[in-house]
Amino acid sequence: MITMEEAEIRSNIIKAMGHPVRLMMIDVLKDGTRSFSEIFSLFTLDKSTVSKHLLVLKEAGIVTSQKTGADMIYRLEVPCVTDFFGCVTAVIENNVRRQQVCLCKR
Amino acid sequence: MITMEEAEIRSNIIKAMGHPVRLMMIDVLKDGTRSFSEIFSLFTLDKSTVSKHLLVLKEAGIVTSQKTGADMIYRLEVPCVTDFFGCVTAVIENNVRRQQVCLCKR
DNA sequence: TGCCTTGTTGGTATTGTTACCAACAAGGCA
DNA sequence: TGCCTTGTTGGTAACAATACCAACAAGGCA
16 A cells, blocks of 8 residues: 555645646646746636646646746646546546436436 | 536546545555445544545545445445556656756756 | 836635544444 | 444534735836
């Protein structure tokens, strides 16, 4: 079994992905780098809120940023995180299936 | 891009994995079913706390439970979630590598 | 230099999460 | 039935996460 320390390190990375806004950010960045203003324009959130979400992703090591001219460019550092979305979809589909079973039983 | 609704559904599942205790539970269950008392004995936590963590995993659809005799048996419903650990490890290793780069630069 | 754009940081209120203890419910067994 | 084991649920306190506004810092450009 994994140790508690190992589990804590892992959970920090997973926790960073566990917010709808940050998931959408990752989803957008999987197609290539994006500037702050591009990412900001996707949401109806304060710029400080967007900045802080990106900071969470950065601190987890999921994205990196680089100042380029006047813009801050964000990059998905570990694209494999998006592979996980397929499994999440499997969980969702399994949930739907089980719900249907429950409905049939009634 | 994924919708906000889709992102919220996905993030609920990911959030359920974003706690060290629940990660360890998933790690143990990947090798087969376990009873509540087996899982409980792995931690120095109140039984109510363990029960609530398992409830979070159940509500996300990651595990299921079944009463068997006097015991409650837990089962990992979607084993592919453990595939993700490999990617999390990649993130961790990348973080370590970048840290070394930073240290070299100084 | 002064101003504008672009992001980040600080402060704070609100909300969500987690852990404990206590009480309860369900079922096995003497 | 009475008691014990096994887990769950309710209550609550402590802590973490999130969103906003305001203020700030850095750099480009007139």
